[in-house]
Amino acid sequence: MTDPSDFNPRDDGTSPSDAERADELASAFVDGEATADEIILIENDPTSAERIAQFNTVTSAVSAPITPPPAAIRAAHLAAAMAEFEENKSIDLTTSASPATAGSSAEPASNKPAEPVIDLTAARESRAASPAKAERSNRWLMSAAAALLVVGGIGFASSRLGGSDDADIAADFAGADDAGDEETSASNAEGATEALQAEAMGESDDEAMEDDAMEEESAMEESAGSGAMEDEEAMEEGEESADVAAADADTEESSDPNRSSVFVEAPLVAAFEATTINELFEQATLLEPLPLEESLCAADLAIVDGYWVPVESIDGEIGELIVQISPDGEAIPILVDAACTVIAE
Amino acid sequence: MTDEERVALAQGGDSAAMNALLETHYERLYAICRRIAGNDADAADACQEALLAVVKGIGRFDNRSSFKTWSHRVATNACLDELRRRKRRPIAVVDEPDRISDEPDVAQRVSDRLTIDEALPQIPEEFRAPVVLRDVIGMDYAEIAETLELAPGTVRSRIARGRRHLANVLAPDIPDGPDSQESSLIGEPDALGERQRPPT
Numbered sequence A: 001m002t003d004p005s006d007f008n009p010r011d012d013g014t015s016p017s018d019a020e021r022a023d024e025l026a027s028a029f030v031d032g033e034a035t036a037d038e039i040i041l042i043e044n045d046p047t048s049a050e051r052i053a054q055f056n057t058v059t060s061a062v063s064a065p066i067t068p069p070p071a072a073i074r075a076a077h078l079a080a081a082m083a084e085f086e087e088n089k090s091i092d093l094t095t096s097a098s099p100a101t102a103g104s105s106a107e108p109a110s111n112k113p114a115e116p117v118i119d120l121t122a123a124r125e126s127r128a129a130s131p132a133k134a135e136r137s138n139r140w141l142m143s144a145a146a147a148l149l150v151v152g153g154i155g156f157a158s159s160r161l162g163g164s165d166d167a168d169i170a171a172d173f174a175g176a177d178d179a180g181d182e183e184t185s186a187s188n189a190e191g192a193t194e195a196l197q198a199e200a201m202g203e204s205d206d207e208a209m210e211d212d213a214m215e216e217e218s219a220m221e222e223s224a225g226s227g228a229m230e231d232e233e234a235m236e237e238g239e240e241s242a243d244v245a246a247a248d249a250d251t252e253e254s255s256d257p258n259r260s261s262v263f264v265e266a267p268l269v270a271a272f273e274a275t276t277i278n279e280l281f282e283q284a285t286l287l288e289p290l291p292l293e294e295s296l297c298a299a300d301l302a303i304v305d306g307y308w309v310p311v312e313s314i315d316g317e318i319g320e321l322i323v324q325i326s327p328d329g330e331a332i333p334i335l336v337d338a339a340c341t342v343i344a345e
Numbered sequence B: 001m002t003d004e005e006r007v008a009l010a011q012g013g014d015s016a017a018m019n020a021l022l023e024t025h026y027e028r029l030y031a032i033c034r035r036i037a038g039n040d041a042d043a044a045d046a047c048q049e050a051l052l053a054v055v056k057g058i059g060r061f062d063n064r065s066s067f068k069t070w071s072h073r074v075a076t077n078a079c080l081d082e083l084r085r086r087k088r089r090p091i092a093v094v095d096e097p098d099r100i101s102d103e104p105d106v107a108q109r110v111s112d113r114l115t116i117d118e119a120l121p122q123i124p125e126e127f128r129a130p131v132v133l134r135d136v137i138g139m140d141y142a143e144i145a146e147t148l149e150l151a152p153g154t155v156r157s158r159i160a161r162g163r164r165h166l167a168n169v170l171a172p173d174i175p176d177g178p179d180s181q182e183s184s185l186i187g188e189p190d191a192l193g194e195r196q197r198p199p200t
Helices: A018-030 A036-043 A048-062 A071-096 A120-128 A131-140 A154-161 A166-176 A186-200 A203-225 A232-239 A257-262 A277-284 B003-011 B015-037 B040-060 B067-087 B106-112 B116-122 B125-137 B141-148 B152-170 B191-196
Strands: A306-312 A318-325 A331-336 A342-344
Touching: A018 A036, A018 A048, A018 B152, A036 A048, A048 B116, A048 B125, A048 B152, A071 B015, A071 B040, A277 A318, A277 A331, A306 A331, B003 B015, B003 B040, B003 B067, B015 B040, B015 B067, B015 B116, B015 B125, B040 B067, B067 B125, B067 B141, B116 B125, B116 B152, B125 B141, B125 B152, B141 B152
Parallel strands: none
Antiparallel strands: A306 A318, A318 A331, A331 A342
16 A cells, blocks of 8 residues: 555655645546545545546547557568567577477476577578578668668777767767668668768778778688678679778868767768678778677677677668677678677678 | 466477467557557557567566566567667758747647647656556556566656646646646645644
């Protein structure tokens, strides 16, 4: 039983006002959660009726029937969720099943490892066959006409700007260029990227940067080859049209006052387009790598050696490109979304 | 088959059980997302994230609460996370045409009022979630407290404050809100406490 004399302090520790106390009583009354003593108080208060009427109106509005989503959306939701379930299940069975647990399909969760270590090799095999992968990958790695926008150098930006949230900066930046808009068309995405390229890099830097990219590409080609995603072949056509651009913090200043308000001291963000995971990886090597300790997903994937850069898909979802360094020195790029789900390897 | 039994099977990898859980609770999860998001498009995305979060987390669900309560918590958090991600992006501002200075008639004033879909996103998240769980899902305060991991008293005050926000947003021209009207309960600062004091 709630003691009405013991009203809850506000979250900031201050006491509620008298009006708030009266609101609380009226609200609890509407919900049938008022105590007998409180009901007596309410019934003796001439203003309570007005408050209760207001709250009943609000409650009716909030509880109004909700139109269910179209059957196709519902089906897509459930299908994607079940695909994820199958994916996780196959990973879990591959990596954590033991003779004691593998035979029991109803094994309670409490008997399982709380955070199973994911075998990336097994994960790759299982994901290669997953129908969900292609669907989610398409959000990140589309054809050249709807290219991926990568925002990098965030860690550097964060340190220069005094602890700004990486994702905030990346999202603000992408939003300012309309790249995060769901309605953004492929051509808009390209246009935004081109605009970024034009600002972030001078023409004189362009050639040098392309040369660097070529060198990086050849150096990384072999090591990244083993992690190529299955969509790669279908996207080969788009690779040639993918541009590479990078900000040169030392030489180029943004002339856009709006952008300079975000990136105060220097243009710290590079915009890339990529159509495959390897292409993305090659371009990301131009960015300043961030330590795994700052990654939100590396630990989940049991990656202990490597680095990462933040990325953003064309529909504005922030993710990470994690480059895992295997014991034999192989660099394996892994693209994950904000929920740390592997999109492509 | 009960949710508990389905959960046990799903944790063991039974796809049919997992599918049944999702099918059974889909409407409620979508309803939470729809009200929290405020529009169909965001709700669809948020609901998808919520379902994925449920699937990813089912292995860690420990049955300390019911699946329903747990899934509502997961969905609420997934929806709020999704909306936070979207909120970080700047929104294009469209200049409104100059308002007509003539006094609008009653019908116009009514139509100008915000709908609940427009009003809910305007109230702070910490108030929005308990109001939605109460009025959309019909949870009692104890269930909401468990779902949101809050004290029951905090749930009670947040629902009240959320409703006050909504009342003010939905009908700002109503002159007799709590701030403009003195309650007899509140004539003195300790009036409530005084009234609750047992007779001596």
